[in-house]
Amino acid sequence: MTPSDPEPVPGLFTLVLHTHLPWLAHHGRWPVGEEWLYQSWSASYLPLVRVLRTLAAEGRGRLVTLGVTPVVAAQLDDPYCLQGMHHWLANWQLRALEAATMRSTSDPSPASAPEALRRFGSREHDEAERELGEFETLWRHGGSPVLRELIDDGVIELLGGPLVHPFQPLLNPRLRDFALREGLADARQRFAHTPTGIWAPECAYAPGMESDYAAAGIGHFMVDGPSLHGDTALGRPVAGSDVVAFGRDLQVSYRVWSPRSGYPGHAAYRDFHTYDHATGLKPARVTGRNVPSDAKAPYDPERADAAVDAHVADFVDTVRQRLSTESARIGRPAHVIAAFDTELFGHWWYEGPVWLERVLRALPAAGIRVGTLSDAVAGGYVGTPVELPPSSWGSGKDWQVWAGEKVADLVQLNTEVVDAALSTVDKALAEPAAVGAPTPRSFVADQILRETLLTVSSDWPFMVSKDSAADYARYRAHLHAHATREIAGALASGRTEQAQRLAEGWNRADGLFGALDARRLPSP
Incomplete structure (x- = not known):
């Protein structure tokens, strides 16, 4: 250590990112639908991979614990989505070219004034051109090879999860077990790695789930x-198991993102909500918390870059202080975890990927060890056992977002659909096969379970409770419930040919997880 090197601080820092969107392919485009996928892919997933590959080329590893839900992985590999993404990137480039050559506009806002818009459009065109090139050379055959390289090289630890992101505590135990095991198997098929850790959907927990995790190899x-x-300084084995629960450190995480404050709201950063209506681009900066959209100032990249540096320094200082104080409090080196949705970085917060790249360099330069959750387990950052309460990371930290009065109808819908689906699948698979022959795979039963899992996605009650595209969320829940009932009804009444036709029709829109096999559903 040279005299200019910072004094190392005890402990370990882990950055955990949770990558999740619902199944959006074939289910609408704008304002909610596939556009959501393509925006997140271009603004968050491509830049995040660029950052990780850049840092890996510098010899850095064990940078991020990255959760990628099976439903996102499926969309990043889906040929329809890959083609749609390529078209979207090309359209983005065309819209940027339109902005870069704009001569007049009817939009009175300062950010949409022709001269400001031309400057913005020129930069945006360059960015779209870069992403098109990256997509064509790196992503065109799907996201799995891209992520597998990062896993193989030890740049990231992959966290898995159950198929289609259900709110597990409210789910029938048989379907919960099936979704988890199939989700881990899906990761193994895509990445040649079986995750040993998961980001449980919505961080939701009910007592006893640790036993399910242990049985599945989590x-x-x-x-x-x-x-x-609030005591997140160490991972904690849950109840009598060896399964370790790691908690998000809110004091550190909320420096970046909180319900009321955080870096993305800074006046210099690009404003997420303000559009130029002629091009669909976002050329304004936040400007001020109470400044209306039509009065927001043009985006200034140099001003934003200075804010990024300030927020990197603030975050590093926050982590250093937190590690020091927590280590002193518990009398041993502590573990600090900052955890966020991946889509915050780039999609919601345009400057987020640049901040990530700089902070992942600045943390070790400040004497802070960075590692993954697996590193924490291996390094002994585990304390005494704990009994966890029923909980989540939603409002109130309980289950109200997914089980409250606002979504009571969806809870009831889920229960009815799951019961009907399991009953129908059980009967279908119990049909006698030839003597001594194994039970044949049933395409119809597989599709029933696909549609059932899409019905119980945690996204729909979340969107309803938060009044965020609630109509779309209710439509999607009821659409998949209808599909489940329609196929199951035909099968249960002996109309097998019709059930087959219905399953094939729904599969054209909802054909994700081709390896899903209803025969692996646990016995009743």
Whole structure:
């Protein structure tokens, strides 16, 4: 250590990112639907991979614990989505070219004034051109090869999850077990790695789930800080198991993103909500918390870059202080976890990927060890066992977002659909096969379970409870419930040919997880 090197701080810092969107392919485009996927892919997933590959080329590893839900992985590999993404990137480039050559506009806002828009459009055109090139050379055959390289090289630890992101505590135990095991198998097929950790959907936990995790080969999972009563300095084995719960450190995580404050709201950063209506681009900066959209100032990249540097320094200082104080409090080196949705970085916060790249360099330069959740387990950052309460990372840290009065009808719908689906699938698979022959695979039963899992996605009650595209969310829940009932009804009444036709029709829109096999559903 040279005299100019910072004094190392005890402990370990882990950045955990949770990558999730619902199944959007073939289910609408704008304002909610495939556009959501393509925006997140271009603004978050491509830049994040670019950052990780850049840092890996510098010899850096064990940078991020990256959760990628099976439903996102399926969309990043889906030929329809890959083609749609390529078209979207090309359209983005065309819209940027339109902005770069704009001579007049009817939009009175300062950010849409022709001269400001031309400057913005020129930069945006360059960015779209770069992403088109990256997509064509790196992503055109799907996201799995891209992510597998990062896993193989030890740049990231992959976290898995159950198929289609259900709110597990409210799910029938048989379907919950099936979704988890099939989700882990899906990851193994795509990445040649079986995750040993998961980001449980919505960080939701019910007592006893640790036994399910242990049986499925899961050794650690994420919860929110209040589930551990705010004491997140060490992972904690849950109940009598060896499965470790890691808690998000809210004091550190909320420096970046919180319900009321955080870096993305800074006046210099690009404003997420303000559009130029002629091009669909976002040329304004936040400007001020109470400044209306039509008065927001043009985006200034140099001003934003200075804010990024300030927020990198603030975050590093926050992590250093937190590691020092927590290590002193518990009398041993502590573990600090900052955890966020991946889509925050780039999609919601345009400057987020640049901030990530700089902070992942600045943390070790400040004497802070960076590692993954697996590194924490291997390094002994595990304390005494704990009994976890029923919990989530939603409002109130309980289950109200997914089980409250606002979504009581969806809870009832899920229960009815799951019961009907399981009953129908059980009967279909119990049909006698030839003597001594194995039970044949049933395409119809597989599609029933696909549609059932899409019905119980945690996204729909979340969107309803938060009044965020609630109509779309209710439509999607009821659409998949209808599909389940329609196919199951035909099968249960002996109309097998019709059930086959219906299953094939729904599969054209909802054909994700081709390896899903209803025969692996646990016995009743």
